[in-house]
Amino acid sequence: MVEQAPWWSALLLPVVLAAFAVAAAMFGSVLTARTAGTAPGVAAAAPLRSAAGLLVRQRRSTLAADALLWRAAGVVLLLAGVLASLVTPLGRWSVGDLPVGVVWFNAMEVVAWAAVWLAGWGGNSAFGLSGGYRFVAQGVCYELPHMFALTTAAIGAGSLRVADIVAAQQQLWFVVWMPVAFAVFLLTVAAMAFWPPFDHPLGLDVAGGAASELSGVDRLVFLAGRWALLVSGSGMAVALFLGGGSGPLLPGWLWSVLKTAAVLAALVWAGRRLPTVRMERFAEVAWLVLIPATLVQALIVSIVVVAR
Amino acid sequence: MWQQIVFWLCAAGAVASGVAVFRVDSMARATFALLASFVFAAVTVLLVDLAYLGVLVLLMMIMEMVIMVLFMVMYMMNPAGLMPMTMVHNQKGALGISAGTFAVLTAVVYLVDWPSSGAARPADPAHALGEAIMGSKMLVMIVVGLALFATIVTTVVLATHRGRYDRYGDRLDRRSPDDPVRGGVGR
Numbered sequence: 001m002v003e004q005a006p007w008w009s010a011l012l013l014p015v016v017l018a019a020f021a022v023a024a025a026m027f028g029s030v031l032t033a034r035t036a037g038t039a040p041g042v043a044a045a046a047p048l049r050s051a052a053g054l055l056v057r058q059r060r061s062t063l064a065a066d067a068l069l070w071r072a073a074g075v076v077l078l079l080a081g082v083l084a085s086l087v088t089p090l091g092r093w094s095v096g097d098l099p100v101g102v103v104w105f106n107a108m109e110v111v112a113w114a115a116v117w118l119a120g121w122g123g124n125s126a127f128g129l130s131g132g133y134r135f136v137a138q139g140v141c142y143e144l145p146h147m148f149a150l151t152t153a154a155i156g157a158g159s160l161r162v163a164d165i166v167a168a169q170q171q172l173w174f175v176v177w178m179p180v181a182f183a184v185f186l187l188t189v190a191a192m193a194f195w196p197p198f199d200h201p202l203g204l205d206v207a208g209g210a211a212s213e214l215s216g217v218d219r220l221v222f223l224a225g226r227w228a229l230l231v232s233g234s235g236m237a238v239a240l241f242l243g244g245g246s247g248p249l250l251p252g253w254l255w256s257v258l259k260t261a262a263v264l265a266a267l268v269w270a271g272r273r274l275p276t277v278r279m280e281r282f283a284e285v286a287w288l289v290l291i292p293a294t295l296v297q298a299l300i301v302s303i304v305v306v307a308r
Numbered sequence: 309m310w311q312q313i314v315f316w317l318c319a320a321g322a323v324a325s326g327v328a329v330f331r332v333d334s335m336a337r338a339t340f341a342l343l344a345s346f347v348f349a350a351v352t353v354l355l356v357d358l359a360y361l362g363v364l365v366l367l368m369m370i371m372e373m374v375i376m377v378l379f380m381v382m383y384m385m386n387p388a389g390l391m392p393m394t395m396v397h398n399q400k401g402a403l404g405i406s407a408g409t410f411a412v413l414t415a416v417v418y419l420v421d422w423p424s425s426g427a428a429r430p431a432d433p434a435h436a437l438g439e440a441i442m443g444s445k446m447l448v449m450i451v452v453g454l455a456l457f458a459t460i461v462t463t464v465v466l467a468t469h470r471g472r473y474d475r476y477g478d479r480l481d482r483r484s485p486d487d488p489v490r491g492g493v494g495r
Contacts, residue, residue: 066334066336066337068337069336069337069340098359098363099359099360100359100360100363103360103363103364103367104363106367107363107364107366107367107370110367110370110371111370113370113371113374114340114343114370114373114374117374117377118336118340121336133378136374136375136378139374143371160360280489280491281490281491283491284491284493285491285493288491288493289493
């Protein structure tokens with residue numbers, strides 16, 4: 001069903017992710033314009049304009065910044081966001097169909113912990129550092145529910161290979177009998193990409209948090225990395241819970257694209273509708289509600305798998 | 309051929325970043341140099357086709373090092389690397405011990421007459437090894453796991469600054485806990 005694409009598909013992967021990211025950023029910008037009552041046509045180009053602006057702007061430096069770790073942060077975040085999609089199939093093709101694809105995805109996205117903390121630390125600024133610490137606190141909250149959601153899909157298919165998980169959904173999409181895992185997965189994808197409402201690490205109350213001192217191309221790379229994470233998470237949600245590229249009439253790759261775009265649009269839309277969640281509140285919700293809920297979901301799925 | 313090249317690159321990278329841990333004087337740099345060393349080691353594990361183990365080393369080490377860097381910055385004498393601070397203590401003794409350990413281990417590798425097996429290589433060596441180590445001792449492992457988890461919970465309960473008597477009163481009769489910061493569940 002899902003097969004390994006030729007080696008040059010690895011070169012296409014960043015292009016596909018970038019296309020999704022730009023389209024989603026434009027969508028978000030148009031939504032903002034509609035709320036504000038300004039021209040949507042101008043707003044659609046706003047993300048490209050601001051990206052070009054960041055590209056040509058000279059970057060600020062701060063006193064006694066740890067330049068090596070600071071610059072590394074954005075590059076590592078972007079790299080991890082792209083590599084996370086290595087195992088996500090687009091229709092029939094997967095760039096790298098690893099036997100432990102789910103674990104690979106998880107390992108790549110956890111790189112964000114290091115990257116965001118480094119971005120906060122490197123600038124030698126108190127605001128930046130508190131943003132970095134906030135993200136690690138957030139990470140401790142979202143990571144376990146996220147892992148249990150991933151595990152639930154893997155249990156349902158009896159395999160850690162993403163291709164097997166997609167194949168196991170031929171009859172019934174996993175979202176139908178693992179709704180809790182799917183909801184928690186979407187929630188934690190937003191938290192992982194510090195996307196609103198989980199954007200406290202980049203909060204306005206700390207002058208932009210981890211990204212407060214990032215400027216110019218560094219900021220562009222860091223924000224691109226955040227988009228890559230969000231797109232990768234949406235793509236994986238489609239593969240794990242929404243049947244991958246399966247669907248009537250249209251070819252598989254188009255179904256993958258449409259479903260990923262729908263998930264991404266939902267995340268972008270929801271992020272604009274919900275107020276920022278503070279760490280100390282999310283911690284209690286994550287540990288007292290999300291972890292038990294995902295554990296019960298995993299238990300139910302395990303019983304079904306053993307019983308059938 | 310390419311595996312040889314990748315292996316030696318990773319081996320050299322792991323040693324170099326391991327050395328860097330003790331050469332830099334910033335806790336953040338030391339921790340992330342250590343992380344780089346672990347990542348290089350994980351790639352060598354991937355090279356011998358232990359995909360799960362290799363990716364797991366990556367996953368665990370990144371999480372561990374990010375947690376560790378917080379504690380390093382909190383507790384070490386020179387958090388920000390603004391003052392020079394040596395990362396090595398008992399330098400001569402440590403050098404002697406590590407050189408001796410290296411010599412002994414290398415000697416063991418070459419001098420011991422390792423047994424060889426005539427049995428064919430199983431299809432999934434990692435699975436076979438897991439069966440051999442864990443198969444008959446699963447019950448013990450489960451009990452050990454429970455004991456470890458109980459230890460963690462006990463440690464947290466003993467170490468926590470505010471217990472249930474602080475939150476719910478001496479008779480535990482307060483309806484909503486008296487917390488300095490309200491959590492997200494609405495209590």
